[in-house]
Amino acid sequence: MPGLIKAIEPFRFYTRLHLSELTGLRASNLSQLLSIVKQAPGSCIYHHTHRFLQQHQYLSPEPPNDFAYWVSKVLGEDELGEMLASIDTIQFSTVRRLRDKIIATIEDYLKNNISAKLKFAGNGEEFHFIKSVSFVLPTNYIAYDLKEFVDIVKNITIDSIYFHIFESRLRLEKKTNDFSNWIETSIGDKELSDKISRLDPYTHTLEDLRKTIIKIAGKRVSL
């Protein structure tokens, strides 16, 4: 059975726990937002484009980033909000490129919508820039074959799934997610690896993502 093929290297599950660090940087209008997005640490851009994924697992569909949410709900710029929300994050392999795309989107919008610069957030509704500080640590869960892998994915925390799917790819700048990488290189199942790497994780909740991976990989195990 494919599920019982011994992996060349076992898969050690890591987890990623995070703290939110306040920067004291805040924006009241689009020009300020743009200016701070340009200079804020990459950890800030990462935080505001990924926070929702972990915090609102059950609130789906959610705006995929804080910038989109604030621009729409607080400044009332729905069109720009939609443009920011639909940035295809999976296409960007580094936070730096993702930041460039956000900057370009806001700059283009401001060129054609000069009046948008005049809108200010109300008192207490400013955009506060927050940094994500990640703590990466190995868990005690290790998979030696695909069956064990599926069993662990069923029970591991969503923080671990998050780390292997999102953080390792974008923040640690690996080319693909860890699961696909292991399945291809250690199990030798390129087809399954591709199926998982083709998923757009940004359109799933984390629990959804877990179920989808279990479903796709589970089929292989039961073959």
Add this chain to the structure above:
Amino acid sequence: MADIEKYIPTVGQPIIDDLKLLAEKLKGKTVQHINSTAVGGGVAEILNRMVPLLKELGVDTKWDVIKGGEQFFEVTKKFHNALHGRPEEITQRDFDIFLETSQNNIEALDVCGDIVFVHDPQPIALIKKRSGNKWIWRCHIDVSNPNQRVWGFLENFIANYDSAVFSAPGFSQKLPIRQFLISPSIDPLSDKNRELPQGIIDSVLKKYNIKKDKPIITQISRFDRLKDPVGVIEAYKQVKKYFDCQLILAGGSAADDPESAEVLEEVEARSERDKDIHVLLLPQDDIVVNALQRASDVIVQKSLKEGFGLTVAEALWKSKPVVASNVGGIPLQIKHKYSGLLCHSIDGASFAIKQFLANPEYAKKLGQNGREHIRNNFLITRHIREYMLLFLSLYHKEDIVYL
């Protein structure tokens, strides 16, 4: 009493496994919490639950309480109000009283932690005892618009800490030290939040002469002007014109709050002997609070300012529809029209209450969403995890830390 394994049915085994992994990384460090009261108020409540759990996880944890007389707590209450942006006349004498009592505590208190975790402004001056160890200042109050004189006074102390912690992004200030965002939490297994048999709920209602013959609207909080109990009565009166309902205003008093008796009198005066308004000054009895929340049809938290507003999390955990002010940490807990209704005024509060009373299915759905949001983000297990990460952050300055 504490038993970390008991949380597994609520949050799952892997969450508890993560806590154990983090605790191992803190082996050999002693954490000393210091605050101003052992009972009453959110800080003492959290510490009462958290300290035993941290110990059980293997984190060497101590909890000490500073001493302060009536004068000192009157001053710190004034500070508290001023930090919330309320007009207060602060005199040099007030600062002197604060410093005198602080000096007594500096001399009396044995500061022995590798990590000293100071809660709120009352013990803030203990930082003068710093000697090679790590210090954290945890601000539990809304300092988004503080009285600059009081804030400036405190800032002199804060600048000497390693890190500060706030409950909402808007509370952060320009400081020369690292600042973290950590929300407080509720304990799903505490007497205040655990499931209760209907018999207990009924007996509590009977004890306080409350009949379940009409919808119950409840605000649980200390009798404090910042909680706007009088505003809640006004909102109730507007609702009452359309829905025959009753109001419970219930809360205790904390040892460090000398103002509550005065506010209670104002509330009773405004109630004007309406038999459907139940004003309950409660002893410290969490089961009673739990039962009152569970018996309610709508829970209100109409605060003018709020450090975090844990009563909102408590109500949402019980799947109750909640109407709450859009202040402090409340919008972190309530996403408007998804996990509750936010309001900005008495009129807004009464409109939202009416919406819930008129649409029970809508109210039920928002309550259920609220419970899941609390499960994911505001339970004590998440709080313990973030505190342990905070402790570890004192020894790591980078944005990605490999442990």
